[in-house]
């Protein structure tokens with residue numbers, strides 16, 4: 001009798017073990033998705049000259065391509081968010097990192113945040129002037145500090161102590177050859193952001209910006225504020241916002257998208273539409289990209305346009321602005 005029990009036990013154990021292996025393999029072969037934005041604004045890409053149009057297109061395309069190859073290689077969502085946003089920070093076409101817009105004092109002050117949907121961990125920096133890649137600093141705050149957000153000089157000291165690259169503030173101000181881009185940005189203040197679903201079913205989001213053109217020295221927008229400009233929760237969605245930050249803070253925009261999904265059972269498209277509608281009614285303009293834990297993507301704005309693109313779970317690549 002004892003041996004029968006022993007064999008039944010062994011068989012059950014083996015079956016459980018096998019199904020655990022199968023399910024962890026399934027987790028690892030799930031389809032992935034990424035959605036990015038390069039800011040919403042009142043521009044019309046039809047008015048761009050060919051060179052400017054092509055430059056924006058290829059910048060967005062290479063970010064999506066990089067995201068695609070990282071995700072297909074099994075890299076996790078939070079790392080893909082960081083790398084993709086870093087690429088856009090290094091690209092002067094966008095208002096984040098190099099090429100950030102200027103404050104009324106003629107300086108560059110940047111904000112960034114990142115959030116991991118696995119565990120609701122998050123990190124942010126605000127009002128930084130010397131950190132080459134604010135999104136990397138935000139991730140390092142999340143991982144190497146007991147705090148969630150650092151501002152200004154404290155953020156720069158933290159970055160330095162953690163081996164993050166600092167540059168002279170002039171690095172961020174692009175030279176005359178980008179004058180046309182600067183002209184464009186005066187009207188169209190575009191932040192950058194990404195939301196990612198990885199092959200393990202995890203969500204992450206991040207946002208990085210130079211803020212709004214001619215913002216008052218010291219002003220902080222929505223981008224570094226978790227729940228306003230950025231939010232990610234595996235139970236609902238990953239969100240990144242762009243636009244008139246004061247409105248996105250007041251309406252706790254990114255978290256509201258997640259809450260509408262979680263507590264009111266709204267599909268992601270309706271949740272984003274509702275939040276943008278509230279912001280629009282109050283007089284705010286901007287856009288939201290979001291991705292749910294099934295890979296459903298939405299990109300909406302109440303401005304004329306938004307630099308945007310995605311790769312969905314079918315592997316389709318889409319770019320528009």
Ligand code: ASP
Pocket residue numbers: 039040189190191209210211212220221222223241242243244245246
């Ligand atoms: N939301 C950013 C801010 O208010 C600006 C932008 O998205 O263009 O700082």
